Amino acid sequence: MSAWETVKLAIVRRRLLANRIPEDSVYPLETWMAIKAVMTAKSERELRNIIGKKEQGEITRTDLNEYQLFRVREQLRYVKQNSPHYRDRLKDIVPDDIRTLDDLGKIPFTYPSDLADEPMLFMAVSRTKTAREFTTTGTTGKRKVIGYTTSDLISKIDIISSALKSIGMRGDDVLHIMFPAISAWDPSLMLAGACRVAGYGSSTCSSADITEQMDIMKKSGATHIIGLPSFIYRVTALMGSETDLKGIGIRKIISTSEPLSESMRRKLQDAWGCNVLDVWGMTEFGLACAIECDYQKGLHTDEANLLFEIVDPDTGKRVPDGKQGELVVTALTAEATPLIRYRTRDIAAMIAPPCGCGAKFNRKLVKPSGRMDLQFKVGMGYKIFPLLFDEAIFNNKDAVDYQVTITKEGFKDVLTFEVESKDRSDEAKASIIDSVSKIMEIEDGIRDDLIDVPRVRFIDIGAMEYSAKARKIIDLRGNFS
Numbered sequence: 003m004s005a006w007e008t009v010k011l012a013i014v015r016r017r018l019l020a021n022r023i024p025e026d027s028v029y030p031l032e033t034w035m036a037i038k039a040v041m042t043a044k045s046e047r048e049l050r051n052i053i054g055k056k057e058q059g060e061i062t063r064t065d066l067n068e069y070q071l072f073r074v075r076e077q078l079r080y081v082k083q084n085s086p087h088y089r090d091r092l093k094d095i096v097p098d099d100i101r102t103l104d105d106l107g108k109i110p111f112t113y114p115s116d117l118a119d120e121p122m123l124f125m126a127v128s129r130t131k132t133a134r135e136f137t138t139t140g141t142t143g144k145r146k147v148i149g150y151t152t153s154d155l156i157s158k159i160d161i162i163s164s165a166l167k168s169i170g171m172r173g174d175d176v177l178h179i180m181f182p183a184i185s186a187w188d189p190s191l192m193l194a195g196a197c198r199v200a201g202y203g204s205s206t207c208s209s210a211d212i213t214e215q216m217d218i219m220k221k222s223g224a225t226h227i228i229g230l231p232s233f234i235y236r237v238t239a240l241m242g243s244e245t246d247l248k249g250i251g252i253r254k255i256i257s258t259s260e261p262l263s264e265s266m267r268r269k270l271q272d273a274w275g276c277n278v279l280d281v282w283g284m285t286e287f288g289l290a291c292a293i294e295c296d297y298q299k300g301l302h303t304d305e306a307n308l309l310f311e312i313v314d315p316d317t318g319k320r321v322p323d324g325k326q327g328e329l330v331v332t333a334l335t336a337e338a339t340p341l342i343r344y345r346t347r348d349i350a351a352m353i354a355p356p357c358g359c360g361a362k363f364n365r366k367l368v369k370p371s372g373r374m375d376l377q378f379k380v381g382m383g384y385k386i387f388p389l390l391f392d393e394a395i396f397n398n399k400d401a402v403d404y405q406v407t408i409t410k411e412g413f414k415d416v417l418t419f420e421v422e423s424k425d426r427s428d429e430a431k432a433s434i435i436d437s438v439s440k441i442m443e444i445e446d447g448i449r450d451d452l453i454d455v456p457r458v459r460f461i462d463i464g465a466m467e468y469s470a471k472a473r474k475i476i477d478l479r480g481n482f483s
């Protein structure tokens with residue numbers, strides 16, 4: 003490391019609140035949010051007048067709500083001044099009028115299409131001040147561009163470091179980062195950076211070759227793994243019989259960037275002998291937005307930087323904690339591309355505190371069942387999330403990966419599954435057909451004679467080249483989808 007890099011590292015470390023979390027903290031991620039609220043109250047009179055002078059241990063849900071509402075008002079002032087899109091869009095909104103959570107309903111939504119149409123109008127800083135830009139494609143195919151200033155990146159590193167502390171990483175631990183073949187956004191860089199400033203070791207392998215992955219993981223002395231569940235699953239299924247995975251000593255696996263089905267989670271936990279924790283995030287908000295604790299009942303959300311609401315997708319009205327709806331997120335601290343009440347298209351619910359892990363005030367996100375855009379219709383218009391197929395297929399212990407093609411024969415939808423499996427017996431085939439047929443929507447369709455009994459064809463292991471963004475569902479029904 004050059005002298006300049008050492009200095010930069012020291013500066014970043016000092017700015018991280020993650021390094022101020024006391025060792026005896028019950029749930030470090032929540033403590034980190036409390037520290038953020040306390041620090042803000044110290045420097046901002048407006049918030050101090052509302053919640054008073056408090057210590058980190060005294061922060062309650064009510065205080066955090068006030069912290070978030072204060073941040074919303076600040077952010078509204080900021081975007082009205084700096085973001086051309088919001089200057090126009092929010093011209094009738096008076097930030098000081100936003101005093102309660104119900105007042106949030108006065109602020110108009112931002113839709114993914116708004117961002118895709120004119121991403122540059124959202125930018126609240128000049129492009130010379132953005133340290134990085136990430137692009138993501140929407141359903142329309144247009145690219146959404148998300149900018150990050152240095153301060154945005156540091157705050158991401160801060161939350162990631164706190165989250166790693168929360169899953170139990172300490173001094174000598176090493177995080178093995180497994181993201182094969184991802185190009186648009188490289189989460190490995192951010193994760194390796196977070197490990198570095200937090201003082202943990204990390205090893206990164208972006209190869210899709212599983213032997214290489216295992217070698218690098220073992221050599222680095224990895225204690226924790228983060229990566230795409232479909233890929234970790236592939237490594238597990240293919241190496242499992244010849245390697246004692248439990249013997250490697252992995253203490254926690256973090257599953258990110260793809261939905262994690264419960265059947266896959268169970269199999270990974272059994273094989274590695276440790277908990278598998280789910281993460282939720284989206285490029286628009288810097289990926290690391292929520293993470294599970296060992297209690298595994300919902301994901302703890304980053305409420306220092308983000309405000310989560312659930313709304314009825316049709317009426318746009320806010321729904322209470324515990325009820326399902328569309329997840330709407332407001333960035334509370336973003337500088338470059340601050341998004342206000344962004345409709346994520348994800349179906350989710352929020353759970354009110356406390357949590358079995360000991361967290362007192364943090365609201366949790368119930369794992370989104372999938373993005374609304376990814377739903378497809380079968381039979382009598384039943385909507386299905388691809389995750390349900392994961393759940394059914396990976397219930398069969400020898401299935402490694404699959405792809406499904408949907409065609410139409412007469413009035414019937416025909417689902418043909420191509421499954422990579424170690425067991426290709428008739429019993430294995432019958433068991434896969436049985437578990438897919440038991441998905442409620444499929445079962446109803448078969449009964450109503452609108453869906454044919456699912457078909458299964460086994461293919462060689464490795465026949466489908468692993469790719470992170472492989473389309474698992476190929477719909478050949480033309481305009482019917």
Ligand SMILES: [Zn+2]
Nearest residue numbers: 295297357359
């Ligand atoms: Zn918890």
